[in-house]
Amino acid sequence: MSFLRWWWSLLLAFALVALVRVFLPLPFANEIMIFSIYTIGCNFLLGRVGFISFGQPAYLAVGAYAAAFYFYYFGTNPYVGLLIGVAAGTLVSLAIGPMFVRLRSDYFALVNLALAVIIFYLMQKVLADITHGDNGLWFLTNLSPTPVLDLTRPNQFFIFAFMIGFAVWAFYKYLDDSIYGACCLGAKINDDKLRFLGYNNYHIRLLAFVIANTTTALAGAMYAVYLGFVSPEITSPARAADPVVVTILGGVGSLYGPLVGAIAYTGMKDVLSKVLGNWELIIGFLLVFIMLAGEKGILGTLEPLLKKGLARLAGRQAVQGERGGR
Amino acid sequence: MIDMHLLITGVIFGVSLGSIFFLMAIGLSLCFGLMRIISLDQLLYYSVGAYIAYSVSLTVGNLWLGVIVGMVVGGVAGLLVERVVFKRIYDRDITFSMITSFGILIGGVGIIKHFWGLVPRPVPVPITAQVAIIGTEFPVYRLVVIAIALSVYFGIWLFLNKTIIGKAIRAGIEDVEHVEGLGINVYRLFSITFVLAGALSALAGGLHAPLIMVDPQMGLEVLAFAFMIVIIGGLGSIKGTLVSSFLVGQVVSIGSLIYAPLAQMAPFAVMILILLLKPTGLYGSPLLKR
Numbered sequence: 001m002s003f004l005r006w007w008w009s010l011l012l013a014f015a016l017v018a019l020v021r022v023f024l025p026l027p028f029a030n031e032i033m034i035f036s037i038y039t040i041g042c043n044f045l046l047g048r049v050g051f052i053s054f055g056q057p058a059y060l061a062v063g064a065y066a067a068a069f070y071f072y073y074f075g076t077n078p079y080v081g082l083l084i085g086v087a088a089g090t091l092v093s094l095a096i097g098p099m100f101v102r103l104r105s106d107y108f109a110l111v112n113l114a115l116a117v118i119i120f121y122l123m124q125k126v127l128a129d130i131t132h133g134d135n136g137l138w139f140l141t142n143l144s145p146t147p148v149l150d151l152t153r154p155n156q157f158f159i160f161a162f163m164i165g166f167a168v169w170a171f172y173k174y175l176d177d178s179i180y181g182a183c184c185l186g187a188k189i190n191d192d193k194l195r196f197l198g199y200n201n202y203h204i205r206l207l208a209f210v211i212a213n214t215t216t217a218l219a220g221a222m223y224a225v226y227l228g229f230v231s232p233e234i235t236s237p238a239r240a241a242d243p244v245v246v247t248i249l250g251g252v253g254s255l256y257g258p259l260v261g262a263i264a265y266t267g268m269k270d271v272l273s274k275v276l277g278n279w280e281l282i283i284g285f286l287l288v289f290i291m292l293a294g295e296k297g298i299l300g301t302l303e304p305l306l307k308k309g310l311a312r313l314a315g316r317q318a319v320q321g322e323r324g325g326r
Numbered sequence: 327m328i329d330m331h332l333l334i335t336g337v338i339f340g341v342s343l344g345s346i347f348f349l350m351a352i353g354l355s356l357c358f359g360l361m362r363i364i365s366l367d368q369l370l371y372y373s374v375g376a377y378i379a380y381s382v383s384l385t386v387g388n389l390w391l392g393v394i395v396g397m398v399v400g401g402v403a404g405l406l407v408e409r410v411v412f413k414r415i416y417d418r419d420i421t422f423s424m425i426t427s428f429g430i431l432i433g434g435v436g437i438i439k440h441f442w443g444l445v446p447r448p449v450p451v452p453i454t455a456q457v458a459i460i461g462t463e464f465p466v467y468r469l470v471v472i473a474i475a476l477s478v479y480f481g482i483w484l485f486l487n488k489t490i491i492g493k494a495i496r497a498g499i500e501d502v503e504h505v506e507g508l509g510i511n512v513y514r515l516f517s518i519t520f521v522l523a524g525a526l527s528a529l530a531g532g533l534h535a536p537l538i539m540v541d542p543q544m545g546l547e548v549l550a551f552a553f554m555i556v557i558i559g560g561l562g563s564i565k566g567t568l569v570s571s572f573l574v575g576q577v578v579s580i581g582s583l584i585y586a587p588l589a590q591m592a593p594f595a596v597m598i599l600i601l602l603l604k605p606t607g608l609y610g611s612p613l614l615k616r
Binding site: 099244245248279282 | 550
């Protein structure tokens with residue numbers, strides 16, 4: 001029973017995502033799946049460790065380009081490409097993490113943004129011979145169909161992305177519940193006390209940095225496999241804030257926030273930009289409104305209400321059960 | 327090696343670019359110094375200043391008038407935003423103001439798109455004359471920009487050091503609570519600083535407009551640069567902002583002479599290098615309250 005208690009929220013959340021797949025078109029479902037995996041790293045950094053990262057696209061690009069290089073120049077197997085993307089993300093974040101996590105939160109945000117800009121120009125201009133600059137790398141036809149789950153077909157790709165998403169969320173839920181998760185929160189709220197308790201907050205932050213950015217690189221590799229092409233556009237400075245916006249929209253630090261945020265963000269982008277044609281205006285003021293209203297986001301506001309509703313429901317049933325028993 | 331003429335042109339272009347950068351970043355720096363908020367919406371006033379300069383110079387035919395109108399609009403917009411939004415978040419931490427002001431920036435870009443459309447528009451240069459410096463022809467307009475930036479720097483220096491309000495602001499940068507204890511209304515100082523910052527950002531936009539095209543995303547494009555300058559100089563230091571903006575201007579200008587893609591990348595590499603050597607920036611103080 002306790003086993004189910006741990007899993008039920010995950011199962012419920014992903015049952016709802018599956019519902020999204022039933023009612024909404026496939027590209028949308030794929031997009032939100034990848035986008036929410038992309039965002040959960042940022043959510044973890046911001047909500048658990050207190051690092052606001054405007055440079056998440058940098059790691060997305062690392063994953064995407066690592067996979068793209070493999071597909072374009074070396075091999076054809078989508079699974080290998082994904083693994084290479086993830087490995088590249090881990091290596092890059094291990095290499096730069098020790099420098100970055102020493103910085104204070106506001107400097108961290110900007111240095112990360114700078115990294116995103118550097119990678120953007122690296123891919124667009126400096127390495128243009130390999131990356132084909134703004135034209136991007138196209139390799140959709142290079143991908144070979146795989147047995148069991150054929151990632152080259154969008155509908156089977158969704159099943160794969162769904163499973164990966166489930167695994168990622170289970171992992172982050174495990175992290176949140178573990179002592180390490182508590183340490184991360186401690187590093188966010190009170191550094192000194194954490195050090196006083198004998199934890200090395202440099203290591204805690206480094207690990208969080210690597211975990212979050214590896215997840216982001218995974219999302220990047222998934223983009224590469226799903227879209228079949230990669231261009232510097234994914235790391236352009238104008239899109240640097242997307243994951244932060246989605247994190248805030250969904251609710252900072254709440255586990256399922258990125259899912260809700262990704263659905264809301266992608267949905268609003270599709271629907272509202274068609275109806276009103278002025279997408280920035282809405283998202284900008286929504287962001288300000290959410291921040292002023294208490295920083296909780298969509299899920300953060302709904303969660304207590306849901307819990308209260310469930311508790312009331314359970315209470316009523318208990319009362320009814322008692323009455324029935326009498 | 328590089329041709330000598332090219333090098334001289336590069337250096338002077340770098341100085342004029344640095345002047346624009348200085349005006350762009352000074353608002354951010356002032357806001358951070360006094361209020362400990364990261365006010366990304368300064369980049370919105372920058373674009374608004376550029377667009378107002380564009381519209382006025384189109385109807386009246388005088389860019390300078392457009393720049394002044396833009397400064398007024400930028401200041402008023404800054405005051406409005408401060409009254410409505412920032413007043414509520416002064417006591418929150420820095421990341422909070424960063425995200426909120428980013429929301430204002432994006433929303434403002436939406437408003438600009440609504441009024442002026444998506445198409446980039448050229449702004450005529452008000453002074454087309456060229457002047458010879460050490461045998462190299464150079465546009466006078468850029469020299470005027472350099473002069474304006476330097477006079478703004480000395481104006482701010484005089485304001486902060488010689489007037490009583492400026493002294494109060496400087497004291498506020500050191501310790502807000504003591505200033506409050508002396509019976510000075512700190513929140514009025516905040517408003518004054520914000521109006522000043524907004525007007526200066528709009529000035530930067532108006533002066534930059536003839537050198538580039540105005541388009542709705544222009545604020546987002548320079549965002550990374552403005553930030554980098556403030557960070558290299560040290561958050562909150564005006565002298566540091568001046569030094570680092572000229573440094574970045576040179577790096578961009580000379581870098582583009584050596585190898586074109588360097589212009590965009592080199593400044594960021596410089597920033598990471600400086601931050602690794604001195605995590606608080608060139609002139610930043612290690613002591614930061616809150």
